[in-house]
Amino acid sequence: MAKVAIVKVKEPVDEDRVYEAVKDAIDKLGGIEKFVKPGEKVLVKPNLVSPRPPPVTTDPKVTRAVALLVKEAGAKPIIGESCSAMTHWWREGMTTRQVMEVLGYIDMAKSIGVEIVPFDEDGKFKSVKVKIPNGLLVKEIEIAELVMKVDKIIGVPILKTSMEGGGITGCLKLMHGVINTFTDRLRWHRSDLWYKIVDELKPFIDKYVLGVFDALKCMEGDGPIHGDPVDMNLIIAGDDPVATDAIAAKVIGYEYPHLEIGPIAIAHVQGLGVGDPSQIEAVGEPIEKIRRRFKFASCEIVEPHFPNTIVIDGATCRTCKAWIKFTLYMLRDTGFFEELKSMNKKLYFFVGLNTPLPLDTDEIRRLAEDGLIILFGECAVATTGRELYWILTQGDLKDKVMVVHGCPPFAISEYAAEIRRRLGLEVTEREIEAFKYVPT
Numbered sequence: 001m002a003k004v005a006i007v008k009v010k011e012p013v014d015e016d017r018v019y020e021a022v023k024d025a026i027d028k029l030g031g032i033e034k035f036v037k038p039g040e041k042v043l044v045k046p047n048l049v050s051p052r053p054p055p056v057t058t059d060p061k062v063t064r065a066v067a068l069l070v071k072e073a074g075a076k077p078i079i080g081e082s083c084s085a086m087t088h089w090w091r092e093g094m095t096t097r098q099v100m101e102v103l104g105y106i107d108m109a110k111s112i113g114v115e116i117v118p119f120d121e122d123g124k125f126k127s128v129k130v131k132i133p134n135g136l137l138v139k140e141i142e143i144a145e146l147v148m149k150v151d152k153i154i155g156v157p158i159l160k161t162s163m164e165g166g167g168i169t170g171c172l173k174l175m176h177g178v179i180n181t182f183t184d185r186l187r188w189h190r191s192d193l194w195y196k197i198v199d200e201l202k203p204f205i206d207k208y209v210l211g212v213f214d215a216l217k218c219m220e221g222d223g224p225i226h227g228d229p230v231d232m233n234l235i236i237a238g239d240d241p242v243a244t245d246a247i248a249a250k251v252i253g254y255e256y257p258h259l260e261i262g263p264i265a266i267a268h269v270q271g272l273g274v275g276d277p278s279q280i281e282a283v284g285e286p287i288e289k290i291r292r293r294f295k296f297a298s299c300e301i302v303e304p305h306f307p308n309t310i311v312i313d314g315a316t317c318r319t320c321k322a323w324i325k326f327t328l329y330m331l332r333d334t335g336f337f338e339e340l341k342s343m344n345k346k347l348y349f350f351v352g353l354n355t356p357l358p359l360d361t362d363e364i365r366r367l368a369e370d371g372l373i374i375l376f377g378e379c380a381v382a383t384t385g386r387e388l389y390w391i392l393t394q395g396d397l398k399d400k401v402m403v404v405h406g407c408p409p410f411a412i413s414e415y416a417a418e419i420r421r422r423l424g425l426e427v428t429e430r431e432i433e434a435f436k437y438v439p440t
Helices: 015-027 060-072 085-090 096-102 105-112 145-149 171-178 193-201 241-251 262-270 318-332 336-343 361-368 378-384 389-393 412-422 429-436
Strands: 002-008 041-046 076-081 115-118 127-131 140-144 152-156 158-162 167-169 208-220 228-238 280-284 309-313 346-351 371-376 401-404
Touching: 002 015, 002 241, 015 060, 015 208, 015 228, 041 060, 041 145, 041 171, 060 076, 060 105, 060 152, 060 208, 076 145, 085 412, 096 105, 096 115, 105 115, 127 145, 140 145, 140 193, 152 171, 158 228, 167 171, 167 241, 171 193, 171 208, 171 241, 171 262, 193 262, 208 241, 228 241, 241 262, 241 280, 309 318, 318 336, 318 346, 318 371, 318 412, 336 412, 346 378, 361 371, 371 378, 371 412, 389 401, 401 412, 412 429
Parallel strands: 002 280, 041 076, 041 152, 076 115, 152 208, 158 208, 309 346, 346 371, 371 401
Antiparallel strands: 002 228, 127 140, 158 167, 208 228
16 A cells, blocks of 8 residues: 655754654655665655745755755765756746756755756756657657666655646656656647656656655645745655655645546556555544645636736637736736736737637727737637738737737746737836746
8 A cells, every 4th residue: 555654844944853854754654775775876856947945946955855865875866857948948047057056956965965967958958768658648758868867766846736737746747847848848738738747757657766745835826836835844755656646635635636636636547656545544644633725726717816807718728828827927926917907908818719809800909999909829829810810910900919829828928028018018127037036
């Protein structure tokens, strides 16, 4: 039976007490020696998606504790990660090594004598092509070469909700970070993402022996970037990444994660692990004692979060709505919605395969008097917009209608800046910096 341990971290939450809690949790599973052997190379994989501190990224104190335990067992820990393409290209403009430096990982690794390796350097991802056994959607992937060279893998995710990730970002979604940032990872951020997350685990699932959640400062709401912090001061560790995710999900309020969270459900059905909490042995802190109902993430629900915003949905998938929200969260942190309200204007997002954008150009002009029309995503542009494309992008309508390509539309800082410009608002250094470092 899969086993997951939950341990409360004693206060004050410093390096020593985090180490004690991580060791206690792993000891409850049989000890670190059960998972790694002397002389083995062990990838310790945190979540360093961006340069934002916890709860966006894994607290270095937790990664440090895991690496030290591996080292004390006589194995060789290697901390490895790659930040997102968003961080490289469309948000902060930073490399993985720079992210590691900002978050204190380079100094931490040096202080304990542990190797740290960005999967990408100088704009190139160090990857190998690997066949996927029993791949449902993906038959071959470009994966970090280090993943295939090590003997064991330990995942160290931060516990947070996730719009695109099906409910949470945990041990399963964490491994999306070992896929080539500049190729395969970009192709997989659509509504098929959950299946591809599960497929990409298959080449190395047998050596993915341990998951250790940083549940010190967690995230609720519209994670994985724009949610709100929740102090839990927990370590959750398990000997099955699917089961570890399931128990973590239960801790934050899900009742049946094998039925409610996409990647857990798919991995459970495909036999990659156990997602049903009734089939998992949970030890340590009783779940009911430390459980808290988080605000969950949602791709589909947009309007309540953003005043004066209207989504006209013509059968879109959840992914376009998620990237609308990512764009709007960037704008929110510039004070945009207060400005929009004072102007008495609205944002109209037309999305989907059958977006009911009026064909009558006079009707479009009347709507544009109330605000900015945004034709968002390749489905809307390629189908609904095809009869109007040149009319909308040339002539007197080109400044009244914003056409956004992409599946999904990733370049959110560009869209946020353009929305401000189209409404006659300045894009100063203040806005550019806000787009890069969204507060959490």
